[in-house]
Amino acid sequence: MWLQGLAEAGEDACAAESGGDxxxxxxxxxxxxxxxxxxxxxxxxxxxxxxxxxxxxxxxxEGFDLAAPLAGRxxxxxxxxxxKQTAGIAxxxxxxxxxxxxxxxxxxxxxxxxxxxxxxxxxxxxxxxxxxxxxxxxxxxxxxxxxxxxxxxxxxxxxxxxxxxCAHREFEPGEGATADDGERPALTWFAGRRPHQARPPRELSPSSMAGTDAAIGRIIDLGSRLPINGKPEMDHLGTLIHDLIAAEFSDALGTDAETRCAELLTANSLSGVVRPEEAAVFGRRLRETLQREFAATAFHPEWPIECDLGNGQRLNGWIDLLVATPQGWLIVDHKSFPGRREDWSAQALAYAGQLAAYRRAVTEATGAPVLGTWIHFCIGGGLVEVLGV
Structure with a gap:
């Protein structure tokens, strides 16, 4: 700042002093x-x-108008x-x-x-x-x-x-003031600018966490791929798939799941991209697989987490599906990756850091063990276990 530089050079001769004297x-x-x-x-x-x-x-x-204070001026x-003549002008x-x-x-x-x-x-x-x-x-x-x-x-x-x-006083002019010696009193001012220091963000999202040394465990086939017609925007379709799965596990689809899925597809301008009867299936088959393979007893879709990392940072996010079993928890993260089955492993490992963050938050919050962390490839129809997170 220019003012700061002036003060440091001792040339700030116009500073305002607000002291009592x-x-x-x-x-x-x-x-x-x-x-x-x-x-x-x-x-x-x-x-x-x-x-x-x-x-x-x-x-x-005509007076003052508050709505138009400058009007009429x-x-x-x-x-x-x-x-230059200023006098004698009739x-x-x-x-x-x-x-x-x-x-x-x-x-x-x-x-x-x-x-x-x-x-x-x-x-x-x-x-x-x-x-x-x-x-x-x-x-x-x-x-x-x-x-x-x-x-x-x-x-x-x-x-x-x-x-x-009151008082009336008359004063004689005093002697001339002595010349200024140029010295200025020390002035209180803002601290000097500190060098920029990068600081970690206060809030962290699980998806931003760095990957860990992980490996692929079991791969469970859930059935056939979800057919997709046309070339929809995949982010938009993925959001709807997440919503449909959350609705399935919160019993929001009701008794007529196909009709409800058709309404949701139409509301999201995706009618014709996915058939309603097929959209109603992939959430149901995931539930049945988790119950058969792990004896799942409860499902918690879109479960919020918060975790203190111990370094001044906090982890905040949502687990797509937290599954309770008699022995502990399962963490399932949905992905709308449309690629081939051969590419699932590489894709799943890319989310190892995110799954590790979920595991830490659940373990610290509940004290119960996390038995497994899984990536659910909704479109491809498979569950991939990620180990070592």
Missing amino acids: AIQVLTHHRAKGLEWPVVILCDLHFFKEGELWEMQMVPRR SLHYWPWPFG VDDRIAATEAAREIRQQRRAEDLRLLYVSITRARDLLVLTRQAKQKSLPWLDLLGAEWLTPTSGTLTLSGGASLP
Whole structure:
């Protein structure tokens, strides 16, 4: 950052100090909205009558509209046609006496009064009004029409009769200030920028886990392949297959599974891609196989997991199908890989890291052993066991 570099080079001579003993020097405009225990107002002698020959903003005549705050406003500008001559111009005097000139002066006075109000009301405990001895009047302050505001006695009597203590002081100018030695106090600032340090993500998905040394175990055939007509988007078809299997294991298909599958295929614009009677089969045959081969007693589709990895990271995900057996758990992950049976093993090993993450989460959460981790090739019709995860 440029400001940071300026501070490090010791060249930040305009830093704002907000300590209790700080003195802030601001314009009257910049003081708006702020407050200090003591406020000293200067330049009260300065008052510039509304200038006809300056750019003016002309407000709308019909009032203010909150829905369109700038509507109806315009700019008014008369260029000064007399060059460097500023006095003895009769036409200038006549223009100054016009209604337009009177309105501009009134607008300028109103704005000056608002600004004066801002400045006077910034003090919490003490307000000091200053003037030079040679100045006989304070035109800006005189806009208030309140002579009682500048008394020469020790009491300020308000228009309502109340009084406040005040003091009138005159000071002689002191000796000239010594030259700045250039030294600056140490300033508190943001810490320097640290080199970028890559950090591991807080949340991890099981699918992002690196693979492990795994091997292929049993391969169980579930039956014929699921016929697919046309060339559908496989990600879209795979999502629907997951949903159909989850519906089968949560008993959401009801007694007429084929009709329900037909409705789901139509709703997902996949009608004709897969026949309803075949879509209703692959979830059922997976259930029957798990019950026959492993004596499965309960099925938990789309089961959420969460696991603390011990290094500040957390594992969050969903197991496609968690199967309970008398001896422990089975983890089944569905894949819509449409390839040949010869390619199943290589595909299954690619998900070893994901299956290992599932195993760890289930073991830590339940304390029961995981008997096997399996990849279910829904379209191909097979279960492939992945060992060593």
